[in-house]
Amino acid sequence: MNWNQLNYVLTVAQTKNITRAAQMLYLSQPSLSLSLKSLENELGVSLFQREQGGLEPTYAGTLFCQWAEAVLSSHQQLCAQLQDIASGQRQLIRLGISPHRSTILMPEIMERFYQKFPHCEVHITELPAPILRKQLEEGELDLILDAANPDTVTYQSELLYQENIVLAVPVSFLTENMRKQQSLSLSALGNLPFILLPEEQLIGSIGRKLCEAVNYHPTVRLICGNIEQALSLAGRQLGIVFVPEIFAKEGRLCGQVRYFQIKETEGSRALCLVYRKNLYQQEPLRYLLCLFREWVPKLYEPEQDE
Secondary structure (H helix, E strand, O other), X not given: OOHHHHHHHHHHHHHOOHHXXXXXXXXXXXXHHHHHHHHHHHHOOOOEEEEOOXXXXXXXXXXXXXXXXXXXXXXXXXXXXXXXXXXXXXXXXEEEEOHHHHHHHHHHHHHHHHHHOOOOEEEEEEOOHHHHHHHHHOOOXXXXXXXXXXXXXXXXXXXXXXXXXXXXXXXXHOOHHHHOOOEEOHHHHOOOEEEEOOOOOHHHHHHHHHHHHOOOOOXXXXXXXXXXXXXXXXXXXOOEEEEEHHHHHHOOOEOOEEEEEEOOOOOEEEEEEEEEOOOOOOHHHHHHHHHHHHHHHHHOOOOXXX
């Protein structure tokens, strides 16, 4: 048994087809079949059985795949540590972050990072949080900026800031009295229309809970798939949106919407660095984490009066 055979079995389990697996592995089909047969003879069990949908792992094959994934992951961790000892300089870091945060945060952080580690490679993936979580789970990302992960056994969720949720109100909705306020009661909004995110998204869930807490029933005009689109529609004077505090700090769509704290109740979400607890932290990754710890809280500091 060798490292290649472990990868062969996992690739066949993924594709459910010898031909496709051989293409992905840059092998001939006979060579792959022969290698699998040799491994099955060594183990004394069949690893795959043919079903209607293609090749499926047997019970023994399922156990072998679980073991192979753990072994290959451990091997990768060892190689990373040895590489760190050898050079301590070059590393590929795969980071997931929402698009609006990336625009605000990454230029400053990346400038400082590459002053110290000019030879490292950082892949920044900008996608909605649910997709980033899935990619982290599947090993396609090393760390993400997100809410805390409920799986505290597998993941480390390092709190950077507890971010408030505020109201983005179209300026055409504002009465003279509202314009004098820094915060608004939800009940004072009456029947003004809202743009909400889906309930399964964190901002959508928080917004609904804030309304429920004060027995306020918003008039929902639109359900919108992402926060950037919802805010853009608010800028078109179509409805009020619950948004993260960072939009107010940035002054997004200033002049088209105005941002207010919510009077009756506070809503917030934890903004965390999330990564697997067994992630080996080479020096460049450790430094990048330090930059996030330093710069994310600075985004929310009150502006100094001149």
